[in-house]
Amino acid sequence: MSIYNPKDLQSYQYVFFTGKGGVGKTSAASASAVALAEMGKKVLLVSTDPASNLQDLFELKASNEKTEVESVKNLYLMNLDPIVSAEKYKESVVAPYRGILPEVAIQNMEEQLSGSCTVEVAAFNEFTTLLADKMIQEEFDHILFDTAPTGHTLRMLELPSAWTSFLDQNTSGASCLGQLSGLTESREVYKEAVEVLKDKKKTRMVLVTRPDRSPLQEASRASKELKELGVRNQLLLVNGIITEENPQGVLEMMKIKQEKALNERPEELESIETFYIPLRSYAMDSVENIRRMLTSTSGRYVNEEYEAHSSMDFQQLLEEIQKDGTRVLFTMGKGGVGKTTIASAMAMFFAEKGVKVHLTTTDPANHLTETVHESENLKVSFIDEEQELRHYKEEVLKKAEGASEEDLAYIEEDLRSPCTQEIAIFRKFAEIVHGSGEELLIIDTAPTGHTLLLLDSTESYHKEVERSQGDIPEAVRTLLPRLRNKEETKVFIVSLPEPTPFYEAKRLKEDLSRAGIHVDSWILNQTLQQLSDPSLFVREKQKEERKWANLVYEEMKGRFVMIPWSKEELKGESLLSLIS
Numbered sequence: 001m002s003i004y005n006p007k008d009l010q011s012y013q014y015v016f017f018t019g020k021g022g023v024g025k026t027s028a029a030s031a032s033a034v035a036l037a038e039m040g041k042k043v044l045l046v047s048t049d050p051a052s053n054l055q056d057l058f059e060l061k062a063s064n065e066k067t068e069v070e071s072v073k074n075l076y077l078m079n080l081d082p083i084v085s086a087e088k089y090k091e092s093v094v095a096p097y098r099g100i101l102p103e104v105a106i107q108n109m110e111e112q113l114s115g116s117c118t119v120e121v122a123a124f125n126e127f128t129t130l131l132a133d134k135m136i137q138e139e140f141d142h143i144l145f146d147t148a149p150t151g152h153t154l155r156m157l158e159l160p161s162a163w164t165s166f167l168d169q170n171t172s173g174a175s176c177l178g179q180l181s182g183l184t185e186s187r188e189v190y191k192e193a194v195e196v197l198k199d200k201k202k203t204r205m206v207l208v209t210r211p212d213r214s215p216l217q218e219a220s221r222a223s224k225e226l227k228e229l230g231v232r233n234q235l236l237l238v239n240g241i242i243t244e245e246n247p248q249g250v251l252e253m254m255k256i257k258q259e260k261a262l263n264e265r266p267e268e269l270e271s272i273e274t275f276y277i278p279l280r281s282y283a284m285d286s287v288e289n290i291r292r293m294l295t296s297t298s299g300r301y302v303n304e305e306y307e308a309h310s311s312m313d314f315q316q317l318l319e320e321i322q323k324d325g326t327r328v329l330f331t332m333g334k335g336g337v338g339k340t341t342i343a344s345a346m347a348m349f350f351a352e353k354g355v356k357v358h359l360t361t362t363d364p365a366n367h368l369t370e371t372v373h374e375s376e377n378l379k380v381s382f383i384d385e386e387q388e389l390r391h392y393k394e395e396v397l398k399k400a401e402g403a404s405e406e407d408l409a410y411i412e413e414d415l416r417s418p419c420t421q422e423i424a425i426f427r428k429f430a431e432i433v434h435g436s437g438e439e440l441l442i443i444d445t446a447p448t449g450h451t452l453l454l455l456d457s458t459e460s461y462h463k464e465v466e467r468s469q470g471d472i473p474e475a476v477r478t479l480l481p482r483l484r485n486k487e488e489t490k491v492f493i494v495s496l497p498e499p500t501p502f503y504e505a506k507r508l509k510e511d512l513s514r515a516g517i518h519v520d521s522w523i524l525n526q527t528l529q530q531l532s533d534p535s536l537f538v539r540e541k542q543k544e545e546r547k548w549a550n551l552v553y554e555e556m557k558g559r560f561v562m563i564p565w566s567k568e569e570l571k572g573e574s575l576l577s578l579i580s
Contacts, residue, residue: 214336
């Protein structure tokens with residue numbers, strides 16, 4: 001593994017940066033763009049990340065028009081807001097039907113087009129014009145994209161049925177129909193764009209990750225999907241490697257965890273050319289620091305001082321929940337933030353207090369039964385997402401018998417979408433919640449607000465549930481009202497004290513709010529606030545964390561908890577250390 005140098009990108013006109021939220025895509029893309037521009041290359045940096053802070057970073061007002069960055073010669077910026085793009089895109093699809101179809105049908109169409117798949121397709125619609133624009137190609141030596149399309153979206157764009165009236169006619173069971181129905185350009189333009197992504201001479205795909213288990217697994221999945229589509233010119237970029245030979249204190253413990261994660265990384269990543277960026281003590285909040293990210297290890301003190309707001313006592317919060325009659329607890333948030341660990345710790349706490357607890361998760365990869373031991377008061381299970389998805393696919397495809405080969409291919413691809421996966425396990429969630437009785441049910445992850453609204457809209461509700469079961473079971477019919485009852489159900493959003501995880505968690509909260517589901521508390525995990533360490537790194541991070549803790553405090557009106565960073569993987573009784 002060699003240190004990363006953007007000089008290695010000079011032979012490519014298009015460079016895409018992709019990876020999980022919070023791994024440093026924007027920082028890596030920005031630092032690469034600055035470095036190439038300062039080599040004398042004319043560079044366009046394009047962001048399609050809704051959590052992007054490029055405008056603040058370069059101190060300018062970016063838009064969907066290229067804007068010159070005065071502080072960096074030869075660098076231009078374009079910020080394509082995918083949320084705004086998706087809203088415009090959604091309205092272009094729905095508008096012709098207003099006043100013609102019943103209002104309930106319009107609402108259903110709008111919710112169908114509110115998911116993450118549509119946002120990604122809308123973003124792809126925006127930057128495809130850049131891939132096809134001959135004037136842009138001639139003007140810029142390099143065009144760098146902060147966030148790339150996933151394998152699912154690229155496969156969808158390649159399927160014939162995605163471009164036909166099948167979208168309007170299908171009743172067989174695809175879950176998020178209509179994603180491509182608002183594309184105005186010809187199919188050939190999109191085909192050309194996908195070919196550019198596959199072109200090894202023109203394009204480089206940079207898989208950005210951190211030296212942690214979850215983002216490495218995500219990078220492996222993305223790599224495999226892209227290779228299957230012919231996008232093979234990949235580079236793995238591991239951000240935040242501790243390079244000190246003999247680190248002390250917190251850094252030493254972090255280095256041990258990093259080395260373990262890298263040694264156990266998925267086999268899929270072994271064959272990919274790999275580079276790293278050292279961990280920096282300073283925040284990537286200015287052009288100066290972005291420039292130093294790839295050139296210097298020296299740090300500086302954070303200029304801003306943030307007053308720390310007090311968080312709630314975790315044990316006190318859980319004791320309050322024990323008394324108020326809550327029957328269902330959810331831990332929700334993006335992958336890798338620690339939902340499963342926190343759900344397990346809560347289950348252990350309540351079981352120790354004599355409460356009958358049923359802990360269940362959709363993530364068998366976390367080996368929940370190895371982390372938490374069943375006891376007289378604690379039952380542990382997991383929802384096998386692959387099994388539920390397989391059963392759901394079989395039922396849907398059975399109803400689609402007789403469809404053409406290309407239509408079946410479309411249905412199969414649509415069944416890979418995120419909302420289909422949620423719908424597949426939705427029924428299992430409903431069964432578990434319905435049968436929970438007097439137990440306190442703790443569920444690690446749950447369907448998003450979009451999926452719940454999709455199922456709640458009249459037409460989709462019947463289509464998604466009745467098509468595979470023949471009727472609407474009581475468990476499904478009564479679930480949403482129970483989730484909306486904040487006296488009975490509590491939702492904890494788990495996040496990290498960093499920009500991207502914060503903004504992603506905030507969007508999740510807004511998504512749940514649309515579905516009428518109240519978020520009780522926010523848990524900031526893996527914070528360094530409580531640690532005493534003299535190193536510059538820890539002091540810098542503590543100052544930065546206070547900024548995000550204060551934003552959570554404002555968002556939740558003080559109803560939040562901070563969990564300290566731990567050097568160990570917590571299991572069994574040690575889980576209780578998170579609470580006490």
